[in-house]
Amino acid sequence: MGYAAARGGLKAIEAAERLVARERILGESSWLESRQMIEKLRLAVDRVMGEGGLWDEDLAASALRQAEGDSIEAAHLLRSYRSTLPRLAYTTPIDVDDMDVLRRIVPAFRNPPGPQLLGRTTDYTGRLLQTADEDTLRTAAEKMAAFLDEQVTPEVEVGHVVSGAEPTDDERRPRRLLELLRDLDAVVDRRRTDDPEPFDITRHPARPPATRSARLATMARAETGALVNVWYRNILGPDGYLHEITLGEVRHGRLPVKVVHPITGDEISVTEVRVTEVEAIEDLDGIEEDRGRFDVGYGLCFGHNEKKAIAMANLDIACERDKGRSFLEQSILLTTDGLDASGFLEHLKLPHYVTFRSMMERKAAVRRHKETT
Numbered sequence: 054m055g056y057a058a059a060r061g062g063l064k065a066i067e068a069a070e071r072l073v074a075r076e077r078i079l080g081e082s083s084w085l086e087s088r089q090m091i092e093k094l095r096l097a098v099d100r101v102m103g104e105g106g107l108w109d110e111d112l113a114a115s116a117l118r119q120a121e122g123d124s125i126e127a128a129h130l131l132r133s134y135r136s137t138l139p140r141l142a143y144t145t146p147i148d149v150d151d152m153d154v155l156r157r158i159v160p161a162f163r164n165p166p167g168p169q170l171l172g173r174t175t176d177y178t179g180r181l182l183q184t185a186d187e188d189t190l191r192t193a194a195e196k197m198a199a200f201l202d203e204q205v206t207p208e209v210e211v212g213h214v215v216s217g218a219e220p221t222d223d224e225r226r227p228r229r230l231l232e233l234l235r236d237l238d239a240v241v242d243r244r245r246t247d248d249p250e251p252f253d254i255t256r257h258p259a260r261p262p263a264t265r266s267a268r269l270a271t272m273a274r275a276e277t278g279a280l281v282n283v284w285y286r287n288i289l290g291p292d293g294y295l296h297e298i299t300l301g302e303v304r305h306g307r308l309p310v311k312v313v314h315p316i317t318g319d320e321i322s323v324t325e326v327r328v329t330e331v332e333a334i335e336d337l338d339g340i341e342e343d344r345g346r347f348d349v350g351y352g353l354c355f356g357h358n359e360k361k362a363i364a365m366a367n368l369d370i371a372c373e374r375d376k377g378r379s380f381l382e383q384s385i386l387l388t389t390d391g392l393d394a395s396g397f398l399e400h401l402k403l404p405h406y407v408t409f410r411s412m413m414e415r416k417a418a419v420r421r422h423k424e425t426t
Contacts, residue, residue: 073121077118077119077121085118087110087111087114087115087118088114090114090117090118091110091111091114094114094117095357096356096357096358097117097122097124098110098113098114098117098356099113099327099355099356099357099358100124100128100277100356100358100361101113101116101117101124101127101128101131102131102355102356103273103274103277103354103355103356103358103361104124104125104128104132104274104275104276104277104391104392105127105128105129105130105131105132105135106131106132106135106255106274106355107131107132107134107135108326108355109131112131112134113127113131116128116130116131116134124391125276125391125392125395126395128276128391128392129392129395129396132392142312142313142315143312144310144311144312145311145312145313145320147308147309147310147311149308149330149353150226150229151226151308151309152226152304152306152307152308152328152330153225153226153306153307153308153325154170154224154225154226154227154304154305154306155170155172155173155305155306155307155327156170156171156172156173156174156303156304156305156306157169157170157172157227157302157303157304157305157306158170158171158302158303159230159300159301159302159303160299160300160301160303161230161299161300161301161334162230162233162301165227165230165233166227166228166229166230166232166233167223167224167227167228168224168227170224172305173305173357225306229301229302229332230301230302230332231301231302231332231349234301234334234347234349238346239346239347240334240346240347240348240349241337241343241346241347241348241349243348243373249264249266251266251270252264252266252267252270253270254267254270254271254274259271259386260386260387261377261382261383261386262377262382263382263386265369265373267386268368268369268372268382268385268386269351269352269353269365269369271385271386271389271390272352272354272361272364272365272368272369272385272389273352273353273354273355273361273365274390275361275365275385275389275390275391276389276390276391276394277358277360277361279388279389279390279391279394280361280364280365280368280385280389281360281361281364283364283368283381283384283385283388283389284363284364284367284368284371287367287368287371287381288367297335297336298333298367299333299334299335299336300331300332300333300334300363300366301332301333301334301349302330302331302332303329303330303331303359303362303363304329304330304331305327305328305329305330305357305359306327306328306330307325307326307327307328308325308326308327308328309322309324309325310322310323310324310325310326311323326355327355327356327357328353328354328355328356329352329353329354329356329357329358329359329361329362330351330352330353330362331351331352331353331359331362331363331365331366332349332350332351332352332366333349333350333351333352333363333366333367333369333370334347334348334349335347335348335349335350335367335370335371335374337374339374342374348370348373348374349370350365350366350367350368350369350370350371350373351365351366351369352364352365352366352367352369353365368381368385372385
């Protein structure tokens, strides 16, 4: 009977897999191509690459398609695949000032060093659901593009926001607001003279107390929603924290990835990755803090994901100010990984017959004991 039940269970599992494949692969609609997802679902693909810890747009799109749009499951598939790949080389440290900036805004300063580049964003448009069909939307987009081509000239600027013209090389690599603050001696300088080895969270779990590199790496790979939640609780929760939040820089651009050539020993660029980078300015007002200066938190993650990078930068400086007094660092390191959290949640759907039977027997024993005393 046990064998028959096992066979029946196996058939049910196989049937469940066929149901998934039937709708995902054999459905009535056309096959969802990876290139379509990369172009039309750009932010979703970027998020999967960030949380999966692997930069490959095609693989991320395939994972998202296989997961039927579940970004955490897609990140799980991508991270599992990455774990099978050999490490062929180690990249050299990248100077983020080498970023080819596609978007750069400085909310803290009206006239920052270098231009403000709005880039690709919906920050200034209404959040209205578009219900028109594809042809209507395509026609409207073509008309808008033609109108802008006629109206916007290279000389046109809105305030200090460059629009229309292709930014120059200098505008693609603008000077940072942080450098200006350092020139004014208005920011705490936490740069280190040594060069410690970054913590590798892919080989060792990060546990408090952790190095800054461990915290940043954990947040860069964290589930976006979980990280935003921890950030939001930190500034508005019942733990007494209320931080003045000001963003110094929000950047999105392309960074070169460089390795040392195994034969020539020269440093060569092998590819580019898109990243989002944020520097958050914190108003120091603690008793033991330097109230005459600001401090700056840092965030950088794969793809175009400003929500994560902003939360990351603010949590970076929050951990520095907290200095282990609360459970903030523990929450960041142990509760923000989407795979860890969803894995524990998903396993609850698996059979727990023996566990629940044991619980039932304990309850029955307690009741019997009460009846006899």
